[in-house]
Amino acid sequence: MKRPSKPSEVRIIGGEWKRTRLAVADKPGLRPTPDRVRETLFNWLASLAGAGGGELPGWRCVDAFAGTGALGLEAASRGAASVLLCEQDAALVAQLQAVKTKLEAEAVRIERGNGVTALERAPAGSLDVVFLDPPFDNAALYEPALRAAARSLRAEGSVYLEAPRRWSGEELAALGLAEFRYLKAGAVHAHLLRPAAQGTA
Helix, strand or coil: CCCCCCCCEEECCCCCCCCCEEECCCCCCCCCCCHHHHHHHHHHHHHHHCCHHHCCCCCEEEECCCCCCHHHHHHHHCCCCEEEEEECCHHHHHHHHHHHHHHCCCCEEEEECCHHHHHHHCCCCCEEEEEECCCCCCHHHHHHHHHHHHHHEEEEEEEEEEECCCCCHHHHHCCCEEEEEEEEECCEEEEEEEEHHHCCC
16 A cells, blocks of 8 residues: 655644744654644644633643654744754754754754653653654554653643554553543544543543
8 A cells, every 4th residue: 555645844833933834854754743633733732721822821842752843843833931852863853953043943942862761851740741743663652651741741731642543541541641632634643631630521
């Protein structure tokens, strides 16, 4: 079966840098979140923030597998106070640095390294949202990433998980998380998760 071709660029959908184009490098495993999914995700997050227009005023965020940076930069565009973009690939890190400089994105910090390790370093209960979009072919990353993300969240915080399958309530509960919203778009299973104590909507 022929794989769908990847877009050569994606765009920031809303906020200060709306319509800014982000190049998508031709690299194995790099699979930017589809625009429609990102739009839905940020509407979900805005409803939790109690802000209209998809704004996330003052939020602290980590994009643990940044790639193009589309998720983290979208959050910064919409008013997040602190966004850490973690990426292991040196060329992608350089691309992210170039975008940060072009946008004068003072709230954005870029770190070359392991996103799970960065989350484990974050103070417990310090983050408003964690974006987890690991390579679909690296199943071993998901559980440690979710566990580290759950620990780093504020009580009212959220984890966005993009995966090749839907995670069950039992699997998530074992990691201290619960499904709050869910969307399937093509091969993408998009989950918005919250600490289990918050329950589901």
